[in-house]
Amino acid sequence: ISILVLYILCCLYYKGVDTALEYILYLCPKFIESFCQLQVEDDDKIGLYSYKVQSTITSRLANTMIQAKMVNNAKRSQHIVFDVQVPKGAFIDNFTMDVNGITFTSSIREKSEARRMYSQAKAKGKAAGIVRSNALDMENFKTEVNVPPGTRIQFELHYQEMIRRKLSSYEHVISMKPGRLAKHMEVDVRIIEPQGLRYVHVPNSLGDHFNGITTISKGEKKAHVSFKPTMAQQRKCPTCSSTAVDGNFVVQYDVNRENTGGELEIFNGYFIHFFAPENLDPLPKNILFVIDVSGSMWGLKMKQTIEAMKAILSELRAADQFSLIDFNHNVRCWRDNLVSATPVQVEDAKKYIQTIHPNGGTNINEALLRATFILNEAQNLGMLDPNSVSMIVLVSDGDPTVGELKLTTIQKNVKQSIKDEFSLFCLGIGFDVDYDFLQRIATDNRGMAQRIFGNQETSAQMKKFYNQVSTPLLKKIQFNYPQESVSDVTQSSFHNYFGGSEIVVAGKVDTENLQHLESIVTATAANAELVMETLRDVEELDGFMKKDKYADPEFTKKLWAYLTVNQMLAERNTAPTAALKRNITKSILQMSLDHHIVTPFTAMLIENSEKDEIMLADQPKDPRRGCCSGQCLSLSVPSYTNQLGKPLTGIGLLITPLSFLCVSVDNDPHFIIYLPKSQRNICFNINSEPGDILNLVSDRGTGVVVNGQLIGAKKAENKKLDTYFGKIGFYFKNKGLKVEINTEKITLKDGSYSILCFLSARLLISVKKESNVTITVGEEMSFMVLLHRVWKNHPVNVDFLGIYIPPENQLSPEAHGLIGQFASEPEVYIHHQRPGQIPEKPQATMEVKGNKLTVTRGLQKDYRTDRVYGTNVQCWFVHNSGKGFIDGHYKDYLVPHLYSFLKKP
Ligand SMILES: *[C@@H]1O[C@H](CO)[C@@H](O)[C@H](O)[C@H]1NC(C)=O
Ligand SMILES: *[C@@H]1O[C@H](CO)[C@@H](O)[C@H](O)[C@H]1NC(C)=O
Ligand SMILES: *[C@@H]1O[C@H](CO)[C@@H](O)[C@H](O)[C@H]1NC(C)=O
Numbered sequence: 001i002s003i004l005v006l007y008i009l010c011c012l013y014y015k016g017v018d019t020a021l022e023y024i025l026y027l028c029p030k031f032i033e034s035f036c037q038l039q040v041e042d043d044d045k046i047g048l049y050s051y052k053v054q055s056t057i058t059s060r061l062a063n064t065m066i067q068a069k070m071v072n073n074a075k076r077s078q079h080i081v082f083d084v085q086v087p088k089g090a091f092i093d094n095f096t097m098d099v100n101g102i103t104f105t106s107s108i109r110e111k112s113e114a115r116r117m118y119s120q121a122k123a124k125g126k127a128a129g130i131v132r133s134n135a136l137d138m139e140n141f142k143t144e145v146n147v148p149p150g151t152r153i154q155f156e157l158h159y160q161e162m163i164r165r166k167l168s169s170y171e172h173v174i175s176m177k178p179g180r181l182a183k184h185m186e187v188d189v190r191i192i193e194p195q196g197l198r199y200v201h202v203p204n205s206l207g208d209h210f211n212g213i214t215t216i217s218k219g220e221k222k223a224h225v226s227f228k229p230t231m232a233q234q235r236k237c238p239t240c241s242s243t244a245v246d247g248n249f250v251v252q253y254d255v256n257r258e259n260t261g262g263e264l265e266i267f268n269g270y271f272i273h274f275f276a277p278e279n280l281d282p283l284p285k286n287i288l289f290v291i292d293v294s295g296s297m298w299g300l301k302m303k304q305t306i307e308a309m310k311a312i313l314s315e316l317r318a319a320d321q322f323s324l325i326d327f328n329h330n331v332r333c334w335r336d337n338l339v340s341a342t343p344v345q346v347e348d349a350k351k352y353i354q355t356i357h358p359n360g361g362t363n364i365n366e367a368l369l370r371a372t373f374i375l376n377e378a379q380n381l382g383m384l385d386p387n388s389v390s391m392i393v394l395v396s397d398g399d400p401t402v403g404e405l406k407l408t409t410i411q412k413n414v415k416q417s418i419k420d421e422f423s424l425f426c427l428g429i430g431f432d433v434d435y436d437f438l439q440r441i442a443t444d445n446r447g448m449a450q451r452i453f454g455n456q457e458t459s460a461q462m463k464k465f466y467n468q469v470s471t472p473l474l475k476k477i478q479f480n481y482p483q484e485s486v487s488d489v490t491q492s493s494f495h496n497y498f499g500g501s502e503i504v505v506a507g508k509v510d511t512e513n514l515q516h517l518e519s520i521v522t523a524t525a526a527n528a529e530l531v532m533e534t535l536r537d538v539e540e541l542d543g544f545m546k547k548d549k550y551a552d553p554e555f556t557k558k559l560w561a562y563l564t565v566n567q568m569l570a571e572r573n574t575a576p577t578a579a580l581k582r583n584i585t586k587s588i589l590q591m592s593l594d595h596h597i598v599t600p601f602t603a604m605l606i607e608n609s610e611k612d613e614i615m616l617a618d619q620p621k622d623p624r625r626g627c628c629s630g631q632c633l634s635l636s637v638p639s640y641t642n643q644l645g646k647p648l649t650g651i652g653l654l655i656t657p658l659s660f661l662c663v664s665v666d667n668d669p670h671f672i673i674y675l676p677k678s679q680r681n682i683c684f685n686i687n688s689e690p691g692d693i694l695n696l697v698s699d700r701g702t703g704v705v706v707n708g709q710l711i712g713a714k715k716a717e718n719k720k721l722d723t724y725f726g727k728i729g730f731y732f733k734n735k736g737l738k739v740e741i742n743t744e745k746i747t748l749k750d751g752s753y754s755i756l757c758f759l760s761a762r763l764l765i766s767v768k769k770e771s772n773v774t775i776t777v778g779e780e781m782s783f784m785v786l787l788h789r790v791w792k793n794h795p796v797n798v799d800f801l802g803i804y805i806p807p808e809n810q811l812s813p814e815a816h817g818l819i820g821q822f823a824s825e826p827e828v829y830i831h832h833q834r835p836g837q838i839p840e841k842p843q844a845t846m847e848v849k850g851n852k853l854t855v856t857r858g859l860q861k862d863y864r865t866d867r868v869y870g871t872n873v874q875c876w877f878v879h880n881s882g883k884g885f886i887d888g889h890y891k892d893y894l895v896p897h898l899y900s901f902l903k904k905p
Pocket of ligand 2: 577579580583
């Protein structure tokens with residue numbers, strides 16, 4: 001009876017009845033100890049033969065299997081427990097159990113259906129399995145089976161998750177708590193990353209005990225990590241019967257990122273876009289720290305918070321603005337407005353923090369409203385840099401006790417005052433805090449939340465969390481894909497991108513009718529508007545994937561499902577109406593059933609083949625909320641092969657379709673003029689306005705005119721609007737024919753001609769649909785117009801035309817125009833080649849037409865042979881719209897109509 005009383009008292013104490021007396025505190029551990037000893041004796045009768053973990057990471061998609069083989073060595077029936085931890089947010093997708101050769105398999109069902117089936121069976125007294133959530137980063141999956149003596153039993157659990165990039169590394173965490181010594185123990189982690197592995201590291205997270213036992217073999221794109229401690233190595237001490245394996249096995253790695261823009265991976269009808277640009281200047285931030293200093297923070301928590309805050313304040317950058325708010329039942333501000341993070345201000349803030357003595361209640365509502373007021377006011381007064389990122393960081397360890405107490409009202413108030421202008425990040429310390437609430441208000445306001453333990457490591461964990469958001473590199477990031485080829489794209493616009501994280505976007509892609517997938521990402525960086533393009537062959541990964549027997553051929557599909565389900569869970573959380581919530585629930589349920597995963601709306605039924613024994617794996621609470629840190633998304637700039645182009649065989653004009661991050665020079669019509677005698681390519685751009693008509697060829701001798709009209713891109717880049725040819729007009733005066741080609745159609749003007757006349761005019765127009773038009777005039781002349789189509793609703797580019805004029809064209813000596821003038825080749829002399837500002841772009845002096853010009857070596861693209869990627873052509877680039885190389889000024893080539901001859905000079 002005394003044991004029973006003690007037991008009840010202990011339970012009361014641990015359940016938080018704070019009137020428990022001192023001596024219970026003293027007695028409870030003793031009691032638990034002796035109780036545990038009893039357990040240990042029992043446990044010894046359960047043999048763990050083998051404990052195996054296998055993980056395969058295919059491009060961030062980790063499939064993990066945990067397998068345990070056990071036997072009941074006792075002389076009576078007993079419970080055998082398989083209790084493992086699965087990372088929060090991972091999806092359990094399979095569980096099998098083998099009891100003395102009888103196999104139990106699992107199926108995913110809608111939750112209430114699974115429960116009904118189970119309760120019908122349970123009435124017959126069968127065993128049960130449950131997935132129980134716990135409050136930390138992990139969730140338990142626990143199965144308990146009562147088996148007779150001598151029973152051999154094997155458990156196998158499979159789960160999948162997407163590994164997120166945090167603080168510049170991917171971290172794969174495997175919980176290793178076998179509970180007892182295992183005869184065979186083995187952890188195998190295989191990593192397959194098509195982008196290539198930068199490094200693979202296994203920190204000593206299981207303790208020094210296991211130094212030197214892990215082996216890592218790393219290749220260019222693959223790695224294998226193996227951890228196989230013998231039974232002797234598992235023992236806590238040479239004579240101990242308990243295991244030292246108790247903690248997390250962690251593998252860290254990062255991938256290569258050759259292109260600033262990231263990586264587009266296409267496989268099996270899905271695409272995944274990984275975006276993690278580096279080497280960008282940080283955006284300035286406006287940050288308000290809101291710190292709970294209520295009585296419950298007293299002691300270690302406050303000490304650790306002060307330590308963390310001092311380090312965090314020291315890391316603010318000179319361009320940042322900040323202030324501090326501390327609150328209990330009252331709200332105090334260190335400064336009533338934002339101040340610059342100068343060394344003096346930072347020192348003062350640190351002193352202020354140091355003097356805080358926690359006491360009193362918790363008024364979260366008032367504190368957050370004060371913080372948003374300060375930010376809103378600074379914004380209204382124009383004190384915030386337009387390129388800056390504003391955020392509030394809340395640190396709290398408890399629920400509101402003063403002021404507004406209703407959580408939904410606080411959430412509404414905060415949302416209303418933040419108005420989607422700032423981000424709110426929440427740190428919940430310890431277990432008294434309603435972490436779900438913190439997570440809800442954070443995801444509701446473009447932020448994220450994290451729970452930390454409130455122990456000795458609090459300070460380090462706070463700093464780690466802060467470091468994830470301390471370096472905003474981009475804002476207003478928008479991912480675009482051709483709408484006609486992709487569907488079901490996951491979240492594609494993001495408020496911020498933080499250094500060290502990764503953004504991931506996924507979608508379905510119709511590869512049947514597509515050779516290449518293109519994407520454009522636009523974003524605001526510290527000193528520029530960026531436009532980043534990616535172009536990928538849809539079959540590029542096929543060969544690589546076929547060759548690797550470990551790679552998961554479904555990785556793209558699973559990553560897409562992972563992102564989609566997590567996104568819907570987040571949307572459901574903040575859905576404004578019950579009807580919408582029901583709709584989202586329905587979609588999540590369908591996805592869970594289609595992809596065979598356990599989510600908050602499904603449960604797993606575990607049955608033997610006879611279907612007379614049934615177990616239920618269910619998840620009682622804890623909807624996994626939203627996407628987590630770093631808002632994962634990605635994109636890449638294409639890795640064009642740097643093929644040196646063959647020289648063009650004639651005089652030509654070609655236009656590059658897209659500009660890249662690295663191309664800072666003009667993106668206007670690129671002229672490539674090939675000079676056959678000196679065998680050189682000379683390039684120049686024309687900087688003109690949309691609507692302008694430029695004369696290309698004007699030959700009164702043969703009566704031929706070719707003009708091109710410019711159109712603008714949809715969006716200016718670095719304040720400059722790119723222009724392209726949208727319309728090209730041909731006038732063959734001697735034949736009385738006008739031809740207009742635009743990106744939509746070809747029109748013959750002066751249609752009084754019959755087909756016969758047309759034929760007798762010996763003019764042939766051959767059209768390759770959606771590709772090119774060739775106009776041939778007798779044997780003397782031909783012109784080719786190439787169509788460059790961009791996808792519908794492309795954010796920047798428009799459809800445009802390129803024109804190519806071969807050298808054999810017999811133009812008369814009177815020919816003029818931007819291209820026509822080069823029918824008679826000028827003398828060009830290039831000398832004094834020297835290094836330029838950029839090593840790959842040497843400079844030289846060019847003498848032409850009596851002018852001395854500085855020219856730069858560069859590459860331009862010729863799209864005749866490869867209409868998608870183009871072929872690089874080396875040329876000497878003439879600056880200032882071709883000044884000195886062309887006769888006169890480029891404005892002399894502007895004409896009033898699509899069929900105008902150039903005025904005589
Ligand atoms: C679950 O795992 C078992 C054993 O590995 C396998 O035979 C079965 O096909 C798996 N089921 C599913 C749906 O993946
Ligand atoms: C729910 O989904 C149905 C069908 O998909 C749609 O017609 C309806 O408008 C949706 N309701 C809401 C509130 O979104
Ligand atoms: C232009 O079209 C013809 C067919 O009319 C085709 O053979 C040729 O390859 C096309 N050229 C380019 C550059 O697309």
